[in-house]
Amino acid sequence: MGESVRGSVRQPEPEPEPVPVPEPVPEPADDEAVIRTRALTKRYRGGQLAVDGLDLTVPAGSVFGFLGPNGSGKTTTIRMLMGLIEPTAGSARVLGQPMPRAARAVLPHVGTLIEGPALYGFLSGRDNLLRYDAADPTADPRTRRERVSAALRRVGLTAAAGKKAKAYSLGMKQRLGLAAALLQPRRLLVLDEPTNGLDPQGMREIRSLIRELAAEGTTVFLSSHLLDEIEQVCTHAAVMAQGRLLVQGTVADLAAGTxxxxxxxxxxxxxxxxxxxxxxxxxxxxxxxxxxxxxxxxxxxxxxxxxxxxxxxxxxxxxxxxxxxxxxxxxxxxxxxxxxxx
The missing domain is CATH 3.30.70.100 (Alpha-Beta Plaits)
Incomplete structure (x- = not known):
């Protein structure tokens, strides 16, 4: 009886799971705004009118400053634009699509930093970004670390990337939140007080980054209480008070009108x-x-x-x-x- 030879057959390695691609959102036409609202209204229970018939137009490629006193309705407006709350009346379109109905298609193309970043204090800055990125179903895990490193470098946090987030200063937390918004290429950035807690040098760096992003074709929509900051970095602005839009236009025209x-x-x-x-x-x-x-x-x-x-x-x-x-x-x-x- 001949000796049998037992061999092993190498099993083919499993194909990596395909990464979901964000649903394509058509580029707005030349005359179509990146953000447009018509008679957008939000009335809370008890009758409080937070936003009253807002007609807002944010041109593509602009750096748009959103100004208003406390209680003017800015934060409520941003929440409606991002699909976090439903309007009582009126409509909002972001990247040419109706919100909140098209939120699933639109939001992967939007980076946000609203009311400060939510961070895991026990994790390092880098690990926080890795968690953020892993939660994005459209993010390719094969390039995750490279993209996280690039985002940290862009906001000046490379040296502090291994430090626990609970030890970060307020300004460093703001930088980390901005890095999270930049993990993927974005057509629109929505930033709420992006320089909060930063020293003058940090504020200059963030202003420079915003200009750089705008030059690359990203529309930036930011609210800030620093009027000098808005004047330095923004091309357009809108002013709200008591839920109503008072004026909007280029920063130069708004100042020239006074x-x-x-x-x-x-x-x-x-x-x-x-x-x-x-x-x-x-x-x-x-x-x-x-x-x-x-x-x-x-x-x-x-x-x-x-x-x-x-x-x-x-x-x-x-x-x-x-x-x-x-x-x-x-x-x-x-x-x-x-x-x-x-």
């Missing part, structure tokens, strides 16, 4: 203030060696004001109109001060 300040530098501020009031100037403010007033309307010749000052014996050492800022426009529209984070 009168600037006429500033007269002089060793005779009291006399200068008197003359300006006699000439019909409004909101005259007296300083130690200067006086300012609301700039006159465009049809008023500034040379006439200067002549009136000199004729009255005021020694004019400087005479200029300072351009209105977005802060000026905001205060003129809402009558509110700086606390606009609601």
């Amino acid at each position: 009168r600037g300040r006429l500033v007269v530098t002089t060793p005779d501020p009291a006399d200068a203030a008197r003359v300006l009031k006699e000439q019909g100037a409004d909101d005259v403010v007296l300083g130690e060696d200067r006086v300012s007033a609301e700039a006159p309307p465009p049809d008023r010749d500034l040379a006439d004001l200067n002549t009136a000052l000199v004729t009255a014996g005021v020694r004019v050492r400087g005479f200029a109109v300072e351009r209105a800022s977005l802060e000026d426009a905001f205060v003129a529209l809402t009558g509110e001060g700086f606390d606009v984070a609601g």
Whole structure:
């Protein structure tokens, strides 16, 4: 009887499971906004009207600032846009699709940082991002670590990636939340107070990152209570108050729609203030060696004001109109001060 030879047949390795691909969302037409709402309304139980007939248009490729005092309805609006709550009336379209009905198709193309990141304190920054990424059914596990490293590098957290999140400062947590929003390429970023807790250098870095993302074609929609930040980084803005949209447009146009300040530098501020009031100037403010007033309307010749000052014996050492800022426009529209984070 011949000796039998037993061999083994190598089993083929199983094919890796296919990674679900995000449902394609058509690119909006050139004239279609990335975010558009029509008569969007939210009334809570008890009759509280949080958002009242909002018509908002966010152009593709813009960095759009969303401003409003506490209780103005900004956060409620963002929640409706992201499909987290249903509107009472009206409609919202994101990336050209109706929300919340198309949330499953739209949200994989949207990165968000809303009301601060939710983190596992006992995990490192890197492990938090790995968890975030693993929860995304469209994320390819084969490239997970590379994408996490790239996101950490982009927000300046590489050196702190191994540190437990509970030991992170507020600013570092904000950076980590932003990194989570950047794990996948995004067509839209929705950021709520993205520079909260950051030092001035960190704020500059995040502003630079936002500009960079916009240059790459990502539309950025951000709310912030820092009006100077909005003016520095945003191309467009909208202002809300008491649930209503007051104004929207380019940042330059919003500021231009508000009168600037006429500033007269002089060793005779009291006399200068008197003359300006006699000439019909409004909101005259007296300083130690200067006086300012609301700039006159465009049809008023500034040379006439200067002549009136000199004729009255005021020694004019400087005479200029300072351009209105977005802060000026905001205060003129809402009558509110700086606390606009609601």
